[in-house]
Each structure stands twice: as structure tokens, then as C-alpha cells.
Amino acid sequence: MNIPMQPRAQTKGLVAVVDDDESLRRTVATVLKLEGFDVLAASDGADALQRIRGGPCRPGAIILDWSMPTMDGAAFRRAQCEDPALANIPVVVLTGDAVARTEAQELGVSTLLTKPVRLQVLLSVLAEMLRLPSGSTG
């Protein structure tokens, strides 16, 4: 699989938003675009894998919901770890489910945000993951 390592130069980077809640997905996508990110939106784990693998470039970070139909956050994370081309993409789990924390930690996810979260917090996490210069999200 041949996925370019970098997104378009004029944006802050490509972020995948994986959430089955369409309304929230759209809002996050809109907000991130407003903040200068490119966004790849997917409705569950399988959809995300397909879009990332089939897309023109690899996302620099993945915002992942944990409870989803078809392929949930845990299953996606396992598939991601098994795919060397995707394994290194940092993941932030954004969930309303507190029990996801332990499961996510076991699957090597270091950042978990509980819904609802302030935009500033999410942007800081993304900035760190995408190694953006400080002040770029302020």
C-alpha cells in the first residue's frame, strides 16, 4: 500500500474523525476545517479503515469514538496496530463511555477524552500529535 506521508502543505494536517453519530461527526469536521485541518470522516471502524487505506494520504491523527456498530473503537484499534502502514498514527479516543478507558489503555491508546470536551483541549491534543508549532491552535 502506498500512502503519501504528508497531507497538503497549506493545512495543519489531515485528521480522521471516526464516529457513528453523524451530527457530531459533521460538527467536529466543520469545526476542524474552520481551524485549518483537513478532515477524513468515517462512520465506524471498518469505514475508517477503508477510507484511510483508499485515500490519497495518511491522516496525522485519528479521533476515534469507542462505542460504534459494525466495527467499534477497540476492533479498529486492533486492526490498526496489525497494519504497519497505520500502526504509528496517534489516536485520541473521544467517548461518552468511561469504561472504555481501561480497554483503550490496554490497546496502547494514551489519550482519552470524555464527551463533552472543550474544543481547546481537543485542539491541544491534536497539535501535540501532529507536532504543530506552539500557538497554532490558540
Add this chain to the structure above:
Amino acid sequence: MEPTIGETQKSIPSLDAERTARFQKNLLELQMEASPDGLIVVSPSRSILLSNRRFVEIWRIPDAVVRMHDDHEAVQATRARVREPQEFVARIEWLYSHPEVDAHDELELVDGRVLERHTAPVRDRESGTYYGRLWSFRDISNRKLLAGERIARRAAEIAAKRQAILAEVGRVLMEGADDRTLRTVLSLLVPYLGRVCMLHLFGDDGSLVPLCWPPSSAGLPELAARDGAALAMRKRSRVFESKFLALPVQCRGEILGAAVFHADAPGFFDDERVELAEQVVARVALARLGDRLQRALRDAVSARDEFLSIASHELRSPVAGLQFASDALRRAISSGRVPNFPPTLSELLQSSENHVLRISTLVDTLLDVTKLRSGRLHLELEELDLRGVARDVVARHCAGAGLANCDVRLIGDRPVFGYWDRARVEQIIDNLVSNAVKYGAGKPVTVTVGVERGTARLVVADQGIGIPPHRVGRIFDRFERAVSARAYEGLGLGLYIVGQIVSRLGGRVNVESELGVGSTFTVELPTSGPSDIREVEA
């Protein structure tokens, strides 16, 4: 030489007849005096022809009355002694007007004695001429007393036995009304309520489950039991085939099943036994219904908690969307990306942000409650400074209120370290401070932090409206608040959450309050953290 009676009769008939009559009269008088009964003979014209001493004794009337030989006087004297004087006199008059009648009855006297009364006409055996009426009275008080005592003793024994059975049944049913318990109840009834005792009760799936004691006799009177159960299901209690007693098991108009008792002896089910069976069955019905209601209540509470849990989870996504959207708008305006943004719209945006904050707090609260209810509250323990956390919370409140207006003050000059969950300790302080500000009537609130012998103490005191005495004890219950829900918003869950988290952290919280003076909440937390977690980690 005195002539013999035979010679006298033969030689001087008139004199002999006179002597014989005197002899017979003497004999009669002797017999009458020797009688244990009070006797009196009254002529048709109601004069007293004969009476004995015992009559006077029994009736406790003056001799003079009898010596008047007037029966009306005797009736007047005796009527005052009986319980039912009118009936007594009427009966006497009726008997005098019916000379042919023999009668036997009992009289109750006002002094408690009971007399047996017998009366019969006195007639000439040959001619049938009616001479009058003989009355005889016997005091049977002792006999009555003994019989009464025997009956009372027997009744007391039966009552004691019944009470013992009912008490034991009640004790067993305290534990519930499952099959095992009900079999124990049945075992207590054998043999007093029959050789075989059965219950046929509807199970959760609506089918009729038979329970029998002794267990080995199940099926023995099966047909009759089935008939009896069917009979009882029609809400009728009755003895049938003279050896079975069938009772409906019902409570508040609902049929829960039937009870059937079987005995070998016909007539076994007398009133006493039927009544006892009814009382036992009523207790069984109540316990059974109690069990069902308890189960239904648990299910309902569990369903409610489940619903709250799902609802608060489901609400998180739309609230997150709202939060992102309003944050993004605010960032866009602040960064100047939206030039000439009208101040009115900015105010609206601020209002929207406030509402998002409120709804997100409510959702958090609901979720916390569901976690606490289901025991799923996860604690992340770390070493932290209680005073530092309190300082941050107070600072946040002051930032919200505007520093100049801040009426929340922190007291405590040393850090207080302990092993706690930072977010939860923050929540405790935040809830107590918010509460104090909310009900503080605008007067200063103090937060005092200290430590003593391994116990950290946090005291939040206000000078507000206070809590009515009758509500102080319930203030840490769910949905409880000191004043009406209309006056102060919120779910009434803040102090419940405080109480629960403090308890999970191994501490305790209490409140002292006086109406119109204020409330003081004191939280005590072991600095070593909750004991159950310490044990696990040790």
C-alpha cells in the same frame, strides 16, 4: 298395749285413717326437707300448699313470704333475684295457664348462680283431678362452673396452639415467600390442619406450581387437590367431600393461587380449623404479594437506572457537538476571523455557552449517579494536596463571580496531603461550595481545610437560609433538597453525590444547620485513602 297399725285399721278405721294421713304427711315433710332441691307446690288459686326450707335458702327470701302462703308474694320476692325478671314472670304465668305442661329450664340469677328449674302438674293418679303445680329448683352453679372451666381451658389450649402456629408461620414468612419457605410453612400446619397441606400458586410465567407437605404424599389426593384448587380459584372457601378444605390465596382482590388441606376424618375441618387456615393463607398471600412487589420494585429501579445510564450516555454526543460548535464560534470571533460581529449576537453566544455548561453538568451528574448506583464508580487514587484542590475550586468560583464580588474564602495555611481521586475530591468541594453559594443568601462562605491524626477535614460553612430540622437527616439522600424545587434549580443530586463519593473514599460527611442562621458541612477523609483499596494494594 298399743295397737299395731293393722289392728287399728281393722278395729278403729276412722282413727287409723287419720293417723295414716298424719304419718304420710310427716313422711312427705321429711322427704321434702331432705331434698337438695328447693320445692314448692302451688294450688290453682295460687296459694302455696307446700314448700321446704331449701326453697327459702336457694331463693334467699324471708321465711315470712312463704308463710303468707301466697304465690304472688313469692313470685314478687323471687323476681328480683333473676337476671331476666320480665321473662321469668311471663313464663310462670304461662305455665299456670297451661296446667298440662311439664317444663325444664335454667335460670341465671343476678348474683351469678345458675338454677335448674323443673315444674310439673300435681294430679290425683286415679281421678286425674288437678291439685296444683310442683316447682323444683336446684343450684347447679358449681356444675356449670366446672363445665365452663373445662371449656375455657380447652379453648385456651386451642387458642395457644393457633397463636403458636400463626407466630411461627409469620416468623418463617418474614424471610420471603419462595417455594422453600412455603414448604416450611406447610410443614408447620401438618397435622393440625390436616394430614396433607398443599399450596397451588401461580409462578412468574403464569403456570400453577403445586407445593405439598409431606412431600412424599404429593399426588396422593391429586384429583381432589386439583378440584379444590379450581374451586378456590373462584374465590370460594369451603369444605368439600367432608375431608378437604379449599381456600383461595388472595390479596387485594387478586387471586395468587389456592390452598388445599386434606384430612382423613370427616368433620375434621371445624370452625376453629377453617379460621386458622384462613389466617395462615392470608399471611401467605401477603408475603407472596410482598415478594412480587419487591421484585417488581427492584426491576423498576434497575430499569430506571439503566435508562438513566443510557440516557446520560446518549446525551453526551449532542452535548459534545454543542460544546464544539459554541467553542468554535467563540474562537472565530476572538481571533477576529468574523469582523464586525454584533455585541447582541456575542451576548447570545455567551448565553448559549452558559446553557451548554449547565446541560453538560447535568449530564455528568446523572451519569455519576448511575455509576454510584451500580457500583461502577472508578477511583483513580494519587497523592494530592486537599488545600491545593480547594484553592483551585475557590479560585474558579471567584473567577466566575468576578473577583471583586467573590464571597468565598479559603482558610488553612498548610497543605493537606492524602491518597485520593483528584477529580472526585474536586467534585466534592465544588458541589459543597456551589451549594453554599446557592443557599448562602449572598453572605460570605468559608472553606476550611485542616488535618488531625490521619484525617483530613474540609469544612464548608455558609450563613444562608439553613435546612429545616426534619430534612437534615435526609439531606444526603437522592433528589433531596432543603427547600422547594421551584425556588432553586438543580436535580437535588449534588449532596447525594458528595455523600456517596466521600463514603467511597472511606470518609464521612455531616451537616449542622439552623434555619435562618446557616449550614456547616464537614467532610472527613482518611489521608491514607479508602481502606478497601489499601487492602487490595497491600
